[in-house]
Amino acid sequence: MPHVLDVRGLGISFGGLKAVDDVSFSVERHRITTIIGPNGAGKSTLFNLISGALTPRSGKVMIDGVEMTRDSAEQKKAAGLSRSFQITNLFFELTVAENLRLAAQLLEPPSRALLPIRRSRRAMEKTEQMLERFALAHRRDELAGNLSHGDQRRLEIAVCLASEPKILLLDEPTQGMSHADTRDTAVLVRSLTEDVTVLLIEHDIGLVMSLSDHVVVMHQGRKLAEGPPNVVRSDPAVQAAYFGHR
Numbered sequence: 210m211p212h213v214l215d216v217r218g219l220g221i222s223f224g225g226l227k228a229v230d231d232v233s234f235s236v237e238r239h240r241i242t243t244i245i246g247p248n249g250a251g252k253s254t255l256f257n258l259i260s261g262a263l264t265p266r267s268g269k270v271m272i273d274g275v276e277m278t279r280d281s282a283e284q285k286k287a288a289g290l291s292r293s294f295q296i297t298n299l300f301f302e303l304t305v306a307e308n309l310r311l312a313a314q315l316l317e318p319p320s321r322a323l324l325p326i327r328r329s330r331r332a333m334e335k336t337e338q339m340l341e342r343f344a345l346a347h348r349r350d351e352l353a354g355n356l357s358h359g360d361q362r363r364l365e366i367a368v369c370l371a372s373e374p375k376i377l378l379l380d381e382p383t384q385g386m387s388h389a390d391t392r393d394t395a396v397l398v399r400s401l402t403e404d405v406t407v408l409l410i411e412h413d414i415g416l417v418m419s420l421s422d423h424v425v426v427m428h429q430g431r432k433l434a435e436g437p438p439n440v441v442r443s444d445p446a447v448q449a450a451y452f453g454h455r
């Protein structure tokens with residue numbers, strides 16, 4: 210079976226700057242792979258190249274063995290790649306349940322996509338499932354805009370999952386969260402791997418070490434190292450570049 214995501218020799222430059230330079234790695238199914246690296250290392254650019262927000266100058270992006278390097282973000286989404294970035298997938302003026310139903314509507318075949326949402330049984334069932342799983346059932350009729358920041362981030366992840374993607378790209382899911390919310394989100398992200406493969410960008414090194422199955426270290430646009438968290442952490446090159454000491 211092919212890897213759910215394969216990145217081969219990916220590169221892009223901005224002016225003279227090689228923001229991502231010849232980066233290759235594979236993502237194993239149902240595991241958590243985390244991209245780390247100092248500010249400006251190229252993590253967000255790499256995510257943009259994978260998700261289709263940017264088109265690479267060189268290299269390949271394969272989803273489930275199919276080359277999709279130059280496909281748009283929408284095409285990649287249809288192929289099962291979903292990206293959560295902060296809370297940008299939410300409609301603040303709709304309720305929690307409505308946000309989920311809209312996303313779950315994508316589960317319907319195109320011929321049924323224009324049915325009134327209340328007649329879409331699959332979307333309704335998925336919505337209920339997500340409300341339970343993400344502990345948002347008691348807030349189902351609240352406007353998304355009125356939720357706490359932590360609940361909004363949780364709803365954002367739920368919305369991404371409601372369309373049953375194969376792979377979920379999470380960009381700093383705990384940024385700006387309280388200690389308690391960070392802990393809850395870590396538990397939640399870990400539980401997601403039952404259904405989906407997770408690719409993360411995360412700065413909180415404690416979280417990276419406890420949550421990741423596999424870590425890819427970026428530095429100045431290049432892949433500096435990759436491996437299990439404890440192996441990567443003790444790598445002298447990573448120590449020097451990322452943790453700032455030798």
Ligand SMILES: Nc1ncnc2c1ncn2[C@@H]1O[C@H](COP(=O)(O)OP(=O)(O)OP(=O)(O)O)[C@@H](O)[C@H]1O
Nearest residue numbers: 223224226228246247248249250251252253254255
């Ligand atoms: N659209 C752009 N135009 C020009 N330069 C860019 C653009 N996007 C990113 N860069 C540059 O590319 C490099 C990599 O940036 P990127 O945002 O990918 O790093 P990062 O690892 O995500 O950093 P951070 O942790 O601070 O978010 C940086 O030097 C950045 O200034």
